[in-house]
Amino acid sequence: GQSLEQPSEVTAVEGAIVQINCTYQTSGFYGLSWYQQHDGGAPTFLSYNGLDGLEETGRFSSFLSRSDSYGYLLLQELQMKDSASYFCAVRDRGRRDDKIIFGKGTRLHILP
Amino acid sequence: DSGVTQTPKHLITATGQRVTLRCSPRSGDLSVYWYQQSLDQGLQFLIQYYNGEERAKGNILERFSAQQFPDLHSELNLSSLELGDSALYFCASSVDRGGQETQYFGPGTRLLVL
Numbered sequence: 319g320q321s322l323e324q325p326s327e328v329t330a331v332e333g334a335i336v337q338i339n340c341t342y343q344t345s346g347f348y349g350l351s352w353y354q355q356h357d358g359g360a361p362t363f364l365s366y367n368g369l370d371g372l373e374e375t376g377r378f379s380s381f382l383s384r385s386d387s388y389g390y391l392l393l394q395e396l397q398m399k400d401s402a403s404y405f406c407a408v409r410d411r412g413r414r415d416d417k418i419i420f421g422k423g424t425r426l427h428i429l430p
Numbered sequence: 431d432s433g434v435t436q437t438p439k440h441l442i443t444a445t446g447q448r449v450t451l452r453c454s455p456r457s458g459d460l461s462v463y464w465y466q467q468s469l470d471q472g473l474q475f476l477i478q479y480y481n482g483e484e485r486a487k488g489n490i491l492e493r494f495s496a497q498q499f500p501d502l503h504s505e506l507n508l509s510s511l512e513l514g515d516s517a518l519y520f521c522a523s524s525v526d527r528g529g530q531e532t533q534y535f536g537p538g539t540r541l542l543v544l
Binding site (some may be wrong): 353354359361362363366407414418419420421422 | 432446463465472473474475478485486487488520522530531532533535536538539
């Protein structure tokens with residue numbers, strides 16, 4: 319089947335670094351994306367990995383290892399406004415279907 | 431503001447009824463996606479249209495249908511509504527930059543079925 323696993327909650331301190339992991343199981347992997355969603359808001363795109371390695375966008379970085387079916391989102395210099403839910407998502411283009419699968423989200427709590 | 435618009439923002443209706451949710455993508459985006467987000471199920475992909483044609487399909491119920499019109503706006507039709515259909519429904523549009531697909535989400539329509 320198809321599934322994504324990510325931790326339900328993570329807590330970190332303002333100014334610190336936090337890593338949110340995502341493991342996936344798909345039949346036809348076609349890229350891993352990360353989205354941020356604040357309470358009451360819509361998801362917003364953060365990062366995309368189509369190939370192995372690290373992608374950096376400001377304070378956010380994302381990593382992918384296709385051989386390990388694993389990726390992570392790294393948030394540096396945490397700010398209180400980073401308190402939100404973070405979702406990993408995979409495009410699965412199998413032989414018979416094409417769908418997008420989201421993880422259940424990781425709620426990031428930031429302590430002052 | 432993502433540039434994607436959705437109407438209405440809120441919708442309250444009764445079981446057994448039918449509703450239509452509307453989405454206008456960002457200017458120039460050809461793809462439109464529909465998602466359902468409920469507390470216990472997270473974000474569920476329903477369906478994708480690309481330039482008027484169905485491109486990808488998720489776990490969309492038979493009671494639900496969607497279409498994309500020539501002007502690229504899309505509508506999601508939900509019929510024979512049940513209490514469990516109460517959720518936030520998001521539309522997203524996307525642009526493909528060399529294989530990287532970035533989705534821009536609208537503000538959502540909150541549906542409450544009583």
